[in-house]
Amino acid sequence: MLRAYLLVAAxxxxxxxxxxxxxxxxxxxxxxxxxxxxxxNINLVAFARAGAGLAGWxxxxxxIAITVTEVAVGLAIVIVIFRVRRTVEADHLDLLxx
Amino acid sequence: xxxxxxxxxxxxVATPFAAALLLGCCxxxxxxxxxxxxxxxxxxxxALVIAMRLASxxxxxxxxxxxxxxTRGFTPSREIEATLAWLPQAGARPLATVGVLVDPLSxxxxxxxxxxxxxxxxxxxxxxxxxxxxxxxxxxxYQSLFAFSMLGLVFSPNFLQLFVFWExxxxxxxxxxxxxxxxxxxxxAAVKAFWVTKLGxxxxxxxxxxxxxxxxxxxxxxxxxxxxxxxxxxxxxxxTIGLVYLGAVGKSAQFPLHVWLPDAMEGPTPxxxxxxxxxxxxxxxxxxxxxxxxxxxxPGLLTVVAWVGAFTALLAATLALVQRDIKxxxxxxxVSQLGYMMTALGxxxxxxxxxxxxxxxxxxxxxxxxxxxxxxxxxxxxxFQMGRLAxxxxxxxxxxxxxxxxxxxxxxxxxxxxxxxxxAAVWQAPGLGVPFLxxxxxxxxxxxxxxxxxxxxxxxxSGPAGHPHDPPPVMAGPLWVLAVGSVAAGGLAxxxxxxxxxxxxxxxxxxxxxxxxxxxxWLSVGLAGAGLAAGxxxxQWGVxxxxxxxxxxxxxxxxxxxxxxxxxxxxxxxxGALLGGARVVGWIxxxxxxxxxxxASAWTLRAGAGLRVIxxxxxxxxxYGVAAGVLLLLVIWAWP
Numbered sequence: 001m002l003r004a005y006l007l008v009a010a011x012x013x014x015x016x017x018x019x020x021x022x023x024x025x026x027x028x029x030x031x032x033x034x035x036x037x038x039x040x041n042i043n044l045v046a047f048a049r050a051g052a053g054l055a056g057w058x059x060x061x062x063x064i065a066i067t068v069t070e071v072a073v074g075l076a077i078v079i080v081i082f083r084v085r086r087t088v089e090a091d092h093l094d095l096l097x098x
Numbered sequence: 099x100x101x102x103x104x105x106x107x108x109x110x111v112a113t114p115f116a117a118a119l120l121l122g123c124c125x126x127x128x129x130x131x132x133x134x135x136x137x138x139x140x141x142x143x144x145a146l147v148i149a150m151r152l153a154s155x156x157x158x159x160x161x162x163x164x165x166x167x168x169t170r171g172f173t174p175s176r177e178i179e180a181t182l183a184w185l186p187q188a189g190a191r192p193l194a195t196v197g198v199l200v201d202p203l204s205x206x207x208x209x210x211x212x213x214x215x216x217x218x219x220x221x222x223x224x225x226x227x228x229x230x231x232x233x234x235x236x237x238x239x240y241q242s243l244f245a246f247s248m249l250g251l252v253f254s255p256n257f258l259q260l261f262v263f264w265e266x267x268x269x270x271x272x273x274x275x276x277x278x279x280x281x282x283x284x285x286x287a288a289v290k291a292f293w294v295t296k297l298g299x300x301x302x303x304x305x306x307x308x309x310x311x312x313x314x315x316x317x318x319x320x321x322x323x324x325x326x327x328x329x330x331x332x333x334x335x336x337x338t339i340g341l342v343y344l345g346a347v348g349k350s351a352q353f354p355l356h357v358w359l360p361d362a363m364e365g366p367t368p369x370x371x372x373x374x375x376x377x378x379x380x381x382x383x384x385x386x387x388x389x390x391x392x393x394x395x396x397p398g399l400l401t402v403v404a405w406v407g408a409f410t411a412l413l414a415a416t417l418a419l420v421q422r423d424i425k426x427x428x429x430x431x432x433v434s435q436l437g438y439m440m441t442a443l444g445x446x447x448x449x450x451x452x453x454x455x456x457x458x459x460x461x462x463x464x465x466x467x468x469x470x471x472x473x474x475x476x477x478x479x480x481x482f483q484m485g486r487l488a489x490x491x492x493x494x495x496x497x498x499x500x501x502x503x504x505x506x507x508x509x510x511x512x513x514x515x516x517x518x519x520x521x522a523a524v525w526q527a528p529g530l531g532v533p534f535l536x537x538x539x540x541x542x543x544x545x546x547x548x549x550x551x552x553x554x555x556x557x558x559x560s561g562p563a564g565h566p567h568d569p570p571p572v573m574a575g576p577l578w579v580l581a582v583g584s585v586a587a588g589g590l591a592x593x594x595x596x597x598x599x600x601x602x603x604x605x606x607x608x609x610x611x612x613x614x615x616x617x618x619x620w621l622s623v624g625l626a627g628a629g630l631a632a633g634x635x636x637x638q639w640g641v642x643x644x645x646x647x648x649x650x651x652x653x654x655x656x657x658x659x660x661x662x663x664x665x666x667x668x669x670x671x672x673x674g675a676l677l678g679g680a681r682v683v684g685w686i687x688x689x690x691x692x693x694x695x696x697x698a699s700a701w702t703l704r705a706g707a708g709l710r711v712i713x714x715x716x717x718x719x720x721x722y723g724v725a726a727g728v729l730l731l732l733v734i735w736a737w738p
Contacts, residue, residue, distance in 0.1 A: 017725060021718055029718070090718055097715030 005046035013039035026078045026088040030071060037067045104180035106152045107198040110145045110208055111249045114215070117141025118242035121235060128239060131231025135223050138238035142219055142245050146212040149249075153209040156202055179255050179319070194316055199255035203452065207252045207384055210459045213583075214376035215245040217576035221467050222368045224573035225474060237277060237366070244270035248377040252384065256316035257306045257342075260388075264302070264345070264381060268295050271378045275365040284364035294358040298348015305341030312338070322391035332397055339396040342389065343403060350382025352440060353410040356433045357664055360417075363425040363479075367470030370425060374432040375463035383439045383455050387448045394446065401529065404444025408524070408533030408540075411437025415543035419550070423479045424469050427551050431505060432462055434540060438520050441533055447523030454520050457512035457587045461504035464580035468498040471573055472555060475566035481554040488556040493568045495556045497581040502552050504584040506545035506626045514623070515588030517541065521622055522613055538625060545626040549633020558638045 012035055019032025041060050048056025082088050117138050121128050128134050181197030198204075219241050226234055247266035254260035269292075276288030310316055312334065313324045325335065346352070351359040359379065363370055373379060386393060386403065393400055411434045418430035435458050442451030471494045476484055488495040504513035521541075524534045568574065636642050 021721055021725065091716060093717070094715030097713060 002046055002050045005042060009039045009042040009046065012036075012042065024090050026081065026090055026093075027075075029090060030074045030078070033074070034067065034071065037063065037070075041067075103152065103155065103178050103200045104198050106148050106155075107200045107204070107208070107253050108180075110148045110152065110212065111198070111246060111253055113144040113148070114138075114141045114242045114245035114249065118239060118246055121239040121242060128235035129232045131229070131234040132223065134231075134235035134238045135219065138242045139216065139219050139223075141242050142212060142216040145245065145249065146209075146216045149205070149209040149212040152200070153205045156200070156205045160202065181255060184258075194258050195256065196259050197255050198253040199318070200253070203384075203387060204252050206452075206456065207380075208249055210456055211245065211248050211252060211376045214372060214459055214463050215241070215248075217463065217579060218368045218372045218467070221371075221470070221573050221576040222366070224570050225368055225470055226366060233277075237274075240270055240273045240277070241372070244274065244372065244377055248381065251381055256318060257309070257321075257389075258316045260385070261299075261303060261306055264349070264385075265299065267378055267381055268292065268299065268349075271295075271362070271373055274369040274373070275362045277365055277369065281364065287358075287361040287364040291358040291362050294355050295348040298345045298355055301341040301343075301348075302345025305338045305343075305345070308334075308338040308341065318388060318391075321389075325392055325395045332395075335392075336396040336399050339389070339392050339399055340402075343386065343393070343399065346382030346385050346440075347406070348382070349385070350379050350436045350440065351410075351433045352382070352406050352436065353413055354664065356410060356414065357668060359433055360426050360429040363423065363429055367425065367466060367473060370429070371463045371466035371470070374429070374466060375459040379432060379436055380455055380459065383436065383443065383451060386440065386443045387452050387455075390443065390448045393443070400444045400446060402444070404441045404524070404527070404530055404533050407437045407440030407442075407444055408530075408536040409437070410434070411441065411540045412536040412543075415540045415547065418547045419543065422482055424472065424481050424484075424551060424555060425466070425479055427481070427547060428462070428465050428469060431465075431544065431547065432458075434544065435462070435505070437540075438517065438537065441530075441537060442520040442523050445520075445523045445527035445530055445533075447519070447527075450516070450519035450523040454516035457504070457516040457584070460580055460583035460587045461501045461511075461513055464497060464501040464577060464584050465505065467573070467577055467580065468494050468501060471569040471577070472498075472566075474569065474573075481551060484555045485558055486556070487566060490566045491556075491568045493574055493577070497577045498556065499552055500581045501584055502548040503630075506548050506630055507541060507622055508626055508630075509619070509623060510585075510588065512584055512586065512588035514619075514626075518619055518622060522618055525615070525618065538621065541622050542625040542629040542632075545629025546633045549630040550637050553634055553637040 016032045016035030016037075016039060019035060020029050021032075023029050023032060041063050044056045044060040044063065048054070048060070078088055081093065085092070087093075117140065120137055121134055127137065178200045179197060181195035183192035184196045185193035187193050219238065222237065222241070226237060229237070244267070247263050247270055251260055251263035251267060254263060272288045272292040275291050276285050278284040279288075306316070309321060312330055313321060315321050315324060324330070330338075348355045359374075362373060365373070393403070414430045414433035414437065418427050418434065421427045421430060435454070439451040439454050439458070442448070442454060472484065472487060472491065473479055475491060475494075476487070478484070500511070504511035507513045507517040509515075521534070521537060524530050524537060569577075
């Protein structure tokens with residue numbers, strides 16, 4: 001049973017990673033990050049159910065809270081970037097180019 | 099073991115040092131100008147008083163010893179040495195010592211040095227009265243240091259201490275010759291003096307180290323003992339003492355290293371007096387006299403010393419004939435007289451050479467200071483722009499004539515006595531016939547160029563512009579003291595004193611002043627008189643025009659005017675060898691050493707330029723890298 005959960009989590013993580021790497025829109029990248037974090041949550045809950053106990057549940061709750069704040073901060077940053085640069089295309093945000 | 103004599107000697111060295119230290123460490127005092135001069139004068143004055151006391155003390159002791167010898171039949175040694183360990187060794191004798199060596203030679207020399215230093219410093223108060231106070235303070239700092247270095251050199255009991263003070267003397271002469279450092283000529287002359295003497299010093303330090311390596315001794319006494327005991331191979335001894343002699347050649351301006359001394363005239367005139375009479379150039383002669391037992395043991399070397407000395411005397415005398423600058427005439431005459439001293443030493447008569455050193459110290463200091471008074475009054479060094487100064491400056495003219503006659507060697511002035519002793523010594527020495535002839539010719543030439551200088555400056559010519567006048571008392575006083583010394587210093591050797599020069603040195607140097615054949619005084623006085631008369635005839639009465647005379651000598655005269663091309667030769671050698679070598683080294687540095695560095699840095703830059711394209715600045719590209727790295731780690735971890 002645990003194996004199926006982990007496979008789902010790995011699939012979700014891979015989808016998220018693909019989104020982060022391939023999306024050009026900053027909001028799309030944030031969505032990818034959300035998917036990756038939720039894959040972690042699935043893992044935590046699955047391990048808790050398979051016998052790791054209460055700590056897994058608690059940690060998953062923490063994760064959800066942190067994910068929400070992260071999205072809030074990330075979207076705020078995206079809005080500020082849009083105001084300054086008039087774009088949220090990741091390819092155009094290359095101030096650190098060598 | 100400290101005795102009262104060594105304490106006095108240490109005090110003689112310490113008082114100018116205290117003055118130098120005070121001036122060096124207390125800037126307000128140094129910037130006070132005349133006050134700094136007073137400090138230096140107190141230092142050298144104290145040294146002078148103590149040195150006189152020491153010399154008279156030793157004189158009395160020598161008298162007692164002579165009586166002792168007559169009554170008991172032997173001479174007690176009067177050499178007193180006090181040393182402290184400088185480089186101590188565990189469980190052995192110290193590697194090197196510092197201290198003072200008091201004997202007749204060092205005490206007389208110290209008296210001369212202290213006297214000339216004191217008089218020169220006194221004279222400088224008037225001569226340099228127009229200097230800025232700061233510059234004057236610096237001048238007196240160097241003067242005190244100079245006196246200290248030379249006195250320390252004189253009292254050195256071993257080669258190592260002597261070498262330290264020897265270099266200090268060289269440094270001080272560099273500083274004082276370059277006193278007007280804003281003038282390029284002065285700065286160049288200072289550097290030249292430094293480098294040329296350093297060339298000789300290279301030999302000196304090599305000689306000292308070789309001697310030490312062979313015997314383990316630095317001390318003059320110990321070295322003389324071990325050499326007398328036959329501890330050294332004669333060939334090796336000749337080599338090492340020859341190297342030591344090279345140091346004396348540089349310092350005492352012997353051919354071919356004499357070229358720095360005439361250029362040293364760029365310093366203030368009192369400095370020239372000091373360098374020429376007592377502190378710098380006499381150091382080489384003093385070294386040879388001090389180490390004379392070693393020189394005497396080296397076969398053949400003394401002959402070389404004599405030949406080089408006689409040749410230097412003749413060469414410099416001919417060069418002095420064609421100078422226009424009064425100071426350069428005196429400078430070449432110093433080189434010439436140093437040749438006399440060295441020839442006497444080479445002829446095996448150190449007492450005669452040393453006597454000439456003493457008397458020369460008086461009259462050369464006198465001549466330079468009097469020339470300084472003239473230059474001060476007419477503001478030029480060129481003798482052809484002077485003339486008829488005797489009426490305007492009677493005091494200066496009188497003392498200058500006294501000095502010139504002493505230098506020419508007319509009786510009863512001191513120069514006659516000492517030059518006579520030198521000539522007698524060279525006459526008696528076997529195999530030195532040609533050097534004797536050279537010196538005899540030089541007597542004539544010396545008288546000729548001094549007659550020329552006196553006439554051009556004080557009697558003949560058109561007369562100077564302006565209103566020259568005799569110097570103030572602070573400058574005239576030293577002149578009179580030195581004039582009296584120039585007349586009387588020969589009395590040291592007259593034999594009328596209760597104790598003669600020879601007895602004073604008994605047991606230290608082979609000090610009997612040689613007595614030549616009866617015709618020798620007549621010869622030298624005749625040559626000197628003829629030279630003076632010829633000089634006056636040419637330049638005062640115009641019997642022969644100087645131009646015609648010079649033309650008569652043809653190429654020789656023109657070559658002498660160029661200094662026989664020696665400076666040009668050195669310059670060519672410098673340009674050819676030294677600059678050529680420098681160019682090769684410069685090429686190696688520029689293209690090989692710098693090349694390696696440049697290639698390394700160029701590669702670094704190129705690699706950076708190549709690698710910068712992977713820094714796109716896009717966060718996603720970096721994430722690709724992270725993901726690929728993690729993947730790679732997973733693969734490595736999970737492999738088979």
